[in-house]
Amino acid sequence: MKKVWITSLVRDKDLVSKILSTIKKYGLKGDGHFWVDDLQHMAWLSPKENIIAPETNLWVIMGAEKDIEKDSVRYGLSLLALSVQAKRGHGFHIMWISPEKEIPQKSLPTPLRGAEMLTASSASLGAKMVARANTPPPAIDMEYRLDVHANPGLGVWIEVGPARGHKWKGAMVGANGGEIDAHGVGSAGELPRKAVLEYPMQGLKLELGNDQYTAWAVQNFLTEDLSYYIRIKDIPKGILFGPYSEEKGAEVHVIRF
Template sequence: MTKSIWATILEKDEAKGKALFEAIHRYGLGVNGHFWVDDLDKMQWAGAFSEISKPETAAWVIRGAQASFADETKRYGLSMLAAMVQALKGHGFPILIIGDAGAVDPATLPTPLKGAVALADDASLMPKLVAKANTPVPAVATQYHLDIHPLPGLGQWFEVGPAKGHAWAGAIFGTEGAEVDAHGVGPRGTVPERAVLEYPMKGVKFSMGESAFDAWAVKNSLDEGNSYYLRVKGYPKAVAFGSLPEGDEAELYVVGLK
């Protein structure tokens, strides 16, 4: 099986895309890709998932101008797609970022992209890309499970739960700059059609640092076999979630998306 690269070009620039594809081909890798479509309402960010998820896709390359990596709608879409990819292929799956006219610092990007590797557009680019594509994906332990389910006509659903080998005594999920309008608990991997919720709560408000979150919660116990699902209206700047706190102390995970 020939290993392949999926390339996302953040601006519709035929010359830029052609140059990248030809360079990857010369180094013996398969390559496919797309120009980014910036349409959050239609969840166009999910369009590339079926290709990136293929077994032969060994790395995801994102190339664009500095302004594109700073654009909040692009950052949100890339974050959502990255979360889907990481839920399937693991957080060690290589996401490689090429910034035009200067390197992009992954530390400035939203949470799902902070582990990306920045590559300079110079003579070392292709050898480094090939090396990443041919290196076994390392196992990266996470403290939580996060996945995204873009369902046409049914909205964008977030799936959260404990990491493998852990359990939560209930769950809470909050959004910054958006709102939850439906929730459920069910087996991991599939948004449930029906769910029995234990002590469902709505309209919970809390702050973490300078960010204020509107949250829903349940007291259902969760383990690595099931998850808490929430439909979110709008495009949150960040989400915060974790085991339902007891008392005033809370240890929640915050995932920035913009």
């Protein structure tokens, strides 16, 4: 049976029960949790295994615009979304349900801006949920790999690298806010215990529009099997990353939390 996982930012048991009843009515299995805003203990990690489970085909997030005003909530949701997309692909079905007024898609963190936006009172809600849950997610090819590794002992690490068929002559990650305090290079999908860094750089100052970034970089040659890892402390407003380049106007990828 196809499964729908609900992440509710709204502490409204009646509303969540109503959505779960709709899911059941359409022959789907529903489960979920209420969001816990606790970055220190990495509470955002708790639902990850349920969302990336093979039987889960749709992730529903419930919340109003006021529920994503706090930086800690936006950052936690972003880290969870990036972790899910790294395992299930960028085409994985995500639906955002607002309790009343539909919120602007552009107000969401970058990793969630592909979500389908609906309200809890939408007449087509049930039909759309069953359609998404029974439709394989589209394959979206990316030029890069991006993942998050986190536990209370090691902190939050961002992994970046080239996608299959691509190669990078070095890598760079910059943070807008927060603080990068460690980096390394190693096998894709696993934090390196030791690393040989080629021409490591720290504290690079970058500007993108009105945003200021502080970046770290290396010139290690990266393939689809090798990644660059950086650890971020506190709560950044966003990150940029890509192949290392000394040229102005070099292409970078930007994630805003």
